[in-house]
Amino acid sequence: MSNYHIKHLEEYFQVYRKSVRNPEEFWEEVAEEHFVWRKKWDSVLDWDFSKPEIKWFDGAQLNITENCIDRHLHIRGNKTAILFEPNDPKEPAEHITYRQLHERVCKFANVLKDNGVEKGDRVVIYLPMIPELAISVLACARVGAIHSVVFAGFSSTALATRINDCDAKMVLTSDGSYRGAKTIDLKGIVDEALAQCPGVKSVLVAKRTGAKIHMEKGRDQWLQPLLDKAYSDYPAEIMDAEDPLFILYTSGSTGRPKGMMHTTAGYMVYTAFTFKNVFQYREEDVYWCTADVGWITGHSYIVYGPLANGATTVMFEGVPSYPDFGRFWEVVQKHKVTQFYTAPTAIRALAKENLEFVDKYDLSSLKVLGTVGEPINEEAWHWYNDHVGEKKCPIVDTWWQTETGGILISPIPFSTPTKPTYATLPMPGVQPALMDENGKEIKGNQVDGRLCIKFPWPSIARTIWGDHQRYKDTYFSAFEGKYFTGDGALRDEVGYYRITGRVDDVIIVSGHNLGTAPIEDAINEHPAVAESAIVGFPHDIKGNALYGYVILKETGESRDRDNLKKEINQMITEHIGPIAKLDKIQFVPGLPKTRSGKIMRRILRKIASKDTSNLGDISTLLNPEVVEKIIEEAL
Ligand code: WT7
Numbered sequence: 346m347s348n349y350h351i352k353h354l355e356e357y358f359q360v361y362r363k364s365v366r367n368p369e370e371f372w373e374e375v376a377e378e379h380f381v382w383r384k385k386w387d388s389v390l391d392w393d394f395s396k397p398e399i400k401w402f403d404g405a406q407l408n409i410t411e412n413c414i415d416r417h418l419h420i421r422g423n424k425t426a427i428l429f430e431p432n433d434p435k436e437p438a439e440h441i442t443y444r445q446l447h448e449r450v451c452k453f454a455n456v457l458k459d460n461g462v463e464k465g466d467r468v469v470i471y472l473p474m475i476p477e478l479a480i481s482v483l484a485c486a487r488v489g490a491i492h493s494v495v496f497a498g499f500s501s502t503a504l505a506t507r508i509n510d511c512d513a514k515m516v517l518t519s520d521g522s523y524r525g526a527k528t529i530d531l532k533g534i535v536d537e538a539l540a541q542c543p544g545v546k547s548v549l550v551a552k553r554t555g556a557k558i559h560m561e562k563g564r565d566q567w568l569q570p571l572l573d574k575a576y577s578d579y580p581a582e583i584m585d586a587e588d589p590l591f592i593l594y595t596s597g598s599t600g601r602p603k604g605m606m607h608t609t610a611g612y613m614v615y616t617a618f619t620f621k622n623v624f625q626y627r628e629e630d631v632y633w634c635t636a637d638v639g640w641i642t643g644h645s646y647i648v649y650g651p652l653a654n655g656a657t658t659v660m661f662e663g664v665p666s667y668p669d670f671g672r673f674w675e676v677v678q679k680h681k682v683t684q685f686y687t688a689p690t691a692i693r694a695l696a697k698e699n700l701e702f703v704d705k706y707d708l709s710s711l712k713v714l715g716t717v718g719e720p721i722n723e724e725a726w727h728w729y730n731d732h733v734g735e736k737k738c739p740i741v742d743t744w745w746q747t748e749t750g751g752i753l754i755s756p757i758p759f760s761t762p763t764k765p766t767y768a769t770l771p772m773p774g775v776q777p778a779l780m781d782e783n784g785k786e787i788k789g790n791q792v793d794g795r796l797c798i799k800f801p802w803p804s805i806a807r808t809i810w811g812d813h814q815r816y817k818d819t820y821f822s823a824f825e826g827k828y829f830t831g832d833g834a835l836r837d838e839v840g841y842y843r844i845t846g847r848v849d850d851v852i853i854v855s856g857h858n859l860g861t862a863p864i865e866d867a868i869n870e871h872p873a874v875a876e877s878a879i880v881g882f883p884h885d886i887k888g889n890a891l892y893g894y895v896i897l898k899e900t901g902e903s904r905d906r907d908n909l910k911k912e913i914n915q916m917i918t919e920h921i922g923p924i925a926k927l928d929k930i931q932f933v934p935g936l937p938k939t940r941s942g943k944i945m946r947r948i949l950r951k952i953a954s955k956d957t958s959n960l961g962d963i964s965t966l967l968n969p970e971v972v973e974k975i976i977e978e979a980l
Contacts, residue, residue: 371774461514633686779793795823863925890929953979
C-alpha cells in the first residue's frame with residue numbers, strides 16, 4: 346500500500362484511518378518518500394491551536410524549486426512542464442520543458458538578486474497569465490523571497506493596499522494584458538498604485554502587448570534585456586521548513602484584506618500529495634486548471650502541486666468566451682487534456698450556450714473533471730458530467746480555501762463514488778467537525794452545522810501577515826481548539842460532506858471571495874452616500890450576485906438615481922475591481938439594525954432574494970419600520 350497514491354476506496358479508508366490515528370507517522374512517510382531534502386526534520390509536527398502556532402517538519406531544510414524543477418531534470422528534462430496557451434488561438438502554444446524552466450527560473454532569480462532582492466524580502470507580482478507569472482513565482486522561491494501575487498484584475502487602490510501591507514520593495518508587471526478581445530493597461534494601473542507606495546524601489550516590466558507605456562527613470566526596467574544578460578544557473582537558497590513561501594491576500598470581514606502567509610515544507614508536501622490523488626495524476630497526463638495564478642487555486646494546482654509531481658501543467662491566458670464559447674473545449678482537444686479543473690461559474694456560463702460549442706470537439710482525452718470555488722448546483726453538475734465528461738469522467742468537487750493552502754474535502758476519482766453537489770470525504774489527515782451554535786460538536790450522520798477542522802494539516806496558513814491576533818480571532822476563537830472555516834456544511838447518511846455556503850460576511854461571486862466590508866467602504870467614499878450594506882442574492886451564472894442597499898446623504902437626494910448607480914459602481918471598480926460591481930442598487934431611507942447597531946444582513950438577504958415570507962422576529966430591531974419601507978420599494 347502506498348500512502349501517496351490511493352487507487353481504490355478500501356485503500357482510501359485504510360490510508361485515512363492511519364492518517365488520523367497517527368498523523369505524524371503518516372506525513373513523515375509521505376515526506377520521506379516523495380521529496381528531496383537538504384536536511385531532514387527534527388520533529389514532524391508541533392502545534393497549539395490556542396496560540397495558534399503550527400509547525401510542520403521543523404528543522405528540515407529544502408528549496409521548493411529543487412523539488413518542482415531540479416530533481417526532474419535527469420528523468421524528464423525534455424518533458425513539457427508548462428504548456429502555455431495564449432489568449433489568441435492563432436498564436437502558437439509554447440511548450441516549456443523542465444530543462445527550459447530550470448534555465449528561465451535561474452535567470453530570473455539572478456535578475457531578482459542583481460536588483461537587490463534578498464531572502465525574506467517581499468516581491469509583489471502583478472502579471473497576467475503568461476509564463477513569466479509562474480516563472481517569477483518560482484524565481485522568488487529560488488532566492489527565498491516571499492512572493493505576493495495580486496490578481497491582475499484588481500484595481501490600483503487594491504494593489505497599493507497589498508503592496509503596502511506586506512511592505513514589498515519590488516513589483517513585477519507587464520506592459521499590458523490580453524483578455525479576450527480587450528487589452529488592459531496593467532502598467533498604468535501599477536503606476537497609479539505606486540504613487541501611494543514609497544517602499545517600492547524597483548519595477549520590472551515584461552513585454553506582452555507592446556503597448557506604449559511610461560517607464561519611470563530610476564525605478565522601472567524592461568525585464569527581457571536583464572534576463573538576456575543573466576547567468577543561467579542559480580544555486581537554490583536553502584530554506585527552513587517554516588520559512589515563509591508566499592503571502593496571498595483574501596477578503597475578510599473588515600476593510601483590510603488578510604495576507605495569508607504560507608510556509609515552505611508543509612505546503613509543498615500537502616499540495617503535491619493532494620494533486621496526485623485528487624486528479625489521479627499519471628506521468629503521461631496533460632493537466633489543465635483554468636484558474637488564474639493570482640488565486641490560491643493557481644498557486645497550489647497550476648504551479649506548485651503539478652510541478653512537484655513532474656506534471657505537464659497548462660497555463661491559459663484567455664477567457665472561456667473568446668473567440669467563442671467553445672474555447673475551453675478547443676484547447677482540451679488540441680492539447681489532449683486529461684484532467685480539467687474549473688469553477689462552477691464558468692460551467693454555468695457555458696451551459697447557457699449552444700451545445701454545439703461542446704459537441705464539436707473531441708473530448709475523449711479527458712479522464713477527470715474538477716470544480717472549485719463555490720457550491721456547484723445540481724444542474725451544472727449534470728451538464729458538466731453529461732456533455733463534457735460524457736458520463737465517463739468522475740467529477741471532483743473540491744472544497745478548500747486560500748487559508749487551507751490545499752484541497753481538504755474531495756472525492757478521489759475512481760475510488761470515491763461521487764454524488765452531485767457533494768464534496769464527499771476528507772483528504773487523509775483532514776479531520777472535519779460540524780459544530781452547533783453553542784460550540785458543541787455535532788456527532789453522527791444526517792446533521793448540519795458550522796464546518797471546523799480539529800487537527801492541523803501540513804498546508805494550513807500559519808498567520809496573517811503582520812497581524813497574528815487577527816489570525817487568532819478570525820479562525821481560532823469561534824470554536825475553542827478548532828480551525829473555523831466560515832462555511833456551513835451538512836453530513837449525509839454515509840458521512841459525505843456538502844458545503845452549503847458561507848455563514849459570515851463573505852460572498853462568493855463567480856467563485857471570487859469578496860468581503861462585504863471593503864465594498865461598503867468603497868461605496869461610502871462617494872460624496873452622496875451616507876451608509877451602505879451589501880448582501881448576496883442567487884444568480885444563475887455567478888452563483889451569487891451583489892445587492893447594495895444605499896442610504897443617500899441629503900445632498901444626494903436630488904441627484905439622478907441612474908447616474909448615481911453608475912458612479913457607485915465606478916467607485917467600486919476603482920477601489921477593488923470590476924468583479925465587485927453591484928448587480929442591483931436600491932436607495933433606502935435606512936438599514937435594519939440591532940440595538941447594538943449591527944446591520945441585520947439576514948433580513949436584507951431575504952429581501953434581495955425576493956423571499957419576504959419569513960423574516961423572523963423584527964420587533965427587537967432598533968428601527969423595524971424601515972424593513973416595511975425597504976420591502977415596498979424593492980418590489
Ligand atoms: C471559499 C474559499 C479554494 C480555492 C478557491 C476559493 C468556497 C470553495 C468550494 C466547493 C462549496 C466552496 C467556500 C470557501 N468554496 N470551494 N467545492 N464547494 N464551496 O478560495 O477565495 O479562499 O474561498 O470558497 O465558501 O470557504 P477562497
